Amino acid sequence: METESTSGSEPSTSGAVSVEGLTKEYDDVVAVSDLNLSIKPGELLVLLGPSGCGKTTTLRTIAGLEHATEGAVHFDDEEVTRQAPQRRDVAMVFQSYALYPHKTVRGNLRFPLRKVGISEEVATERIEEITELLEMDEHLETRPAQLSGGQRQRVAVGRALVRQPHLLCMDEPLSNLDAKLRVETRAELRQLQQRLDITTLYVTHDQEEAMSIADRIAVMNDGHIEQIGTPEDIYEHPTNEFVASFIGDPPMNMLDPDNVTKVGIDIPAGSLEVPATVGVRPEHIYPATADGEPSTEEQIGVERWSNPVSFNVELIEPVGRAYELLLSRDAFTLTARLRTLPEGVHEGESTSFVLDRDRLMCFDSTGKVIDT
Structure with missing residues (x-):
């Protein structure tokens, strides 16, 4: 019509x-x-x-x-x-x-x-x-x-x-x-x-x-x-x-308090309340070197990252100009998205990863974002 x-x-x-x-x-x-x-x-x-x-x-x-x-x-x-x-x-x-x-x-x-x-x-x-x-x-x-x-x-x-x-x-x-x-x-x-x-x-x-x-x-x-x-x-x-x-493809990873602990995240300074959920986008997760620093060029501009945590790489999926990784730890999963795949990252093997703490998002029990 x-x-x-x-x-x-x-x-x-x-x-x-x-x-x-x-x-x-x-x-x-x-x-x-x-x-x-x-x-x-x-x-x-x-x-x-x-x-x-x-x-x-x-x-x-x-x-x-x-x-x-x-x-x-x-x-x-x-x-x-x-x-x-x-x-x-x-x-x-x-x-x-x-x-x-x-x-x-x-x-x-x-x-x-x-x-x-x-x-x-x-x-x-x-x-x-x-x-x-x-x-x-x-x-x-x-x-x-x-x-x-x-x-x-x-x-x-x-x-x-x-x-x-x-x-x-x-x-x-x-x-x-x-x-x-x-x-x-x-x-x-x-x-x-x-x-x-x-x-x-x-x-x-x-x-x-x-x-x-x-x-x-x-x-x-x-x-x-x-x-x-x-x-x-x-x-x-x-x-x-x-x-x-x-908004986001793949979607943002959402972590409840137990999983925040598993991933070793300190709540960003300035948060006035304990979040019910912490979100991290897949592109803000990086493989880590032995000394706990990001191992790819994608960490440029990253000033603070979480403690390195070991994940099993369940799946590596090439998607055009990037790679999507399914990571697991104690029945908990995360999705990471990398522009390049570093040497030493293989399906079925454990690899340490860190998160960009400055890009984390915190949400209260109603789902509203908490300014940090």
Whole structure:
């Protein structure tokens, strides 16, 4: 489905979106609860979270495809909470391309412009501009069945962009593409969004996708937002245990107090309470030399590390430009990620490892991060 614009021939002069106290209920199920969100003009904001967390419901409610149970939605200074979707000047791109099979690329792009009230000359100019940006200008007279999956997705995106909407909403738009094409297409989408300076709300469960394209990420869980920030902030400074463990591949290692003792970690100075959990990312674990110092080049910049602890190397898995190691000690496991594999580290053998103590994260019993 694609909503139609009534804004005329000129693009929106702003593009800000704000959501206040948004709640969406289905009978006894609360899908979204008291959600607050703002999107800056021209920003690409990603709603990221596991399946069922409410991210698609949030997008659909902002677009007007679902009615809010409570709360308000504003586009710039205008409240649109009760407006029909066709009056909100929103364009949608879904994971299914939803192209008209009997129409050419030109026909699919022309269709959403018929109700906008622009001249045929302006419509033609927009179509040619968009297809050139999408590198689809040589396929204007081609029907969807003759296009590849990536090309069909470009047409679906172009059909949304050609209207120059106030807000572009994208719900898992790349999920039907293979892995290589997803990487290529998301880079193209990001470049196009930046060139057109169009406010975009993007839904995905793929953290790598979110980290690569977003200006900011809103991490959702159980119908509410856990944290909003730049990809770097979300990764480096998570506000709670959920965000810390959800963001990162492989996920952050979480250690309870008993395992903290097994690994020989002293709680970082400055902690005002004893943490219920200590987290360490796989890339902050290093093989150690006999004198207890990191043995790889990856320790550059590391000023403090934990005492060396012997682990059995259960598995070494090459993953492109890195190696992931599964380490075990007394039925406790850690995952380490190394850019290079030092000599002497072998599967099935014991090796000493140290942790970067300055990069540890501590969480209290509620899961909230403890400043250290």
